[in-house]
Amino acid sequence: MRIPTPTRLMPEDARPSSHERENIKNFAPDALRERLGREGLPKYRADQIVGWLYARGVEDWDEMTDLAAPLRVRLAELFDTRALDLGEVQHSVDGTIKGTLRTRDGAVLEAVLIPEEGRMTLCVSTQVGCPLACSFCATGAMGFTRNLSTAEILDQVCRMREALPEGRSITNIVFMGMGEPLLNLPNVVSAVKTLQHPKAFGMAPRRVTVSTSGIVPRIAELVEQVPVNLAVSLHAATDEVRDILVPINKKFPLDELLGALKALPRLSRRHPVFFEYTLMEGVNDSEEDARQLVKRLEGIPSKVNLIPMNPHDDAPYQPPSAEVASRFMGILVKAGLVCTLRRSRGSDIDAACGQLALRERRASS
Ligand code: SF4
Structure with a gap:
């Protein structure tokens, strides 16, 4: 030698x-x-x-x-100074831009830019895969590899800036990509502090949203540490259905989750909880489901985002018809809930949570 x-x-x-x-x-x-x-x-x-x-x-x-x-x-x-490399970038016909990002140890994750009038939202990941295995979610089908570091969370913002259309900048960040943010709470909190620091990204509190599928003990911990919008992936109004769609519900059932939300300080109509509800045909889209949802959310300042299911190979669910979706929304609105029915974004580019990374992982295995 x-x-x-x-x-x-x-x-x-x-x-x-x-x-x-x-x-x-x-x-x-x-x-x-x-x-x-x-x-x-x-x-x-x-x-x-x-x-x-x-x-x-x-x-x-x-x-x-x-x-x-x-x-x-x-x-x-x-x-x-760098934690991620930007790989494939996909552009949807609706303007959504999805990027695959590679960590130094070769893990693949994804971030999505969602342009809307007057804003450009970046959806970031917090884990490689996810341990919670929600039955409608492509990331859930990947299993769990590890938490992302603070640097890997922030570098999604830095790298995806490189994929922005000319003249646009990122105005909002949502922690709704791969992974359950509250299972990586210290790194999420640290990343939020940098996002909101005036010398760094300088984002106002209302422009940063952290989503959870309901890790109840960590919700208060999050809002005590950083001022953010809170989003909850609800997807069902009964424990029976939610146990199947969001299995962490078996540990933290709806009464416990919604009780913890009611106890949060500083909630108001101006600072509501954002509830994500993916509409799945024949599963959670009936008029009775809508009425149950109204009852469940009583006493919580809420904004409900209804999202028709974006179908993919790893889940057996389909979106309801437009008629069923708007009837569901009508019941919520009539009951006084603030509610939006979102289009599925980027359905031509594997935009369901985790789909792009899952495809990359399969291609390389
Ligand atoms: S929906 Fe969110 S919490 Fe559930 S498996 Fe997918 S990434 Fe995890």
Whole structure:
């Protein structure tokens, strides 16, 4: 075996590889101040670094020209700035843009840009796969691999900015992609802090929505730590049906979930809970289901988003007819609920949650 001489190894090979360096995006701005302090570096530089990384989208240390050169060298030794690579980008005829993203350890995840009038929403993932196995969900069919780091959550925003149409910017973030956000709560909270920090992305609280399928004990924990909109993936108004669609319901049944929501502080008509309800033909779309839903939501300031099922190979469900869907909505509206009936977005590009990543994973296995 030939052993290279030390001179051939230096200086390049002496530098830590990106795998050994911490990713700087794992630190929310306040945590970054502390981290710099522990290295004996000036804490007050944290805001500048955050501004370069997120507000300006600069990830090359050499380009952060208002940082002194020796500091830039030290930062490059300590920290990596990228966590994800952008792979395939699919464009739907309705304007939805879906990106596959690859982590440093080869895991595949996805993020979706949803353009609407006056806003551009990015839907981000929080886990690779999901352990909750909802029976209508493509991600649920993938099983669970691991939680995403804070850097991997934030880098979805950084990478998907590269896929934005000319002249558009991301205005809203929803944590509704692959995974259950509240099972990765510390990293989600840390990512939200960076999204809302004025020197980073500067997003107003009402522009960030975190969704849960009902991990009851963590709901209050989330809203105590960060000011966000809360969305709940409800999908059924009875335990009997929800146990099948959203199996975590067996652990945290509807009474417990809705009771926890009623107890939340600061809910009002202006700050409602957003309920997601996927309409599935013959499963949860009857008039009786609608009436049950109205009863269940009594006393909770609510906004209900009805979404006709986006059919895919991994679930046996179909959307109801337009007539059934609008009758369902009519009952909710008549009862005074604020309600929208959303089109399925990106149905021509595997836009059901987890479909693109699932296809990638199958293709590569
Ligand atoms: S719907 Fe959400 S919580 Fe349920 S399996 Fe899919 S990703 Fe997980």
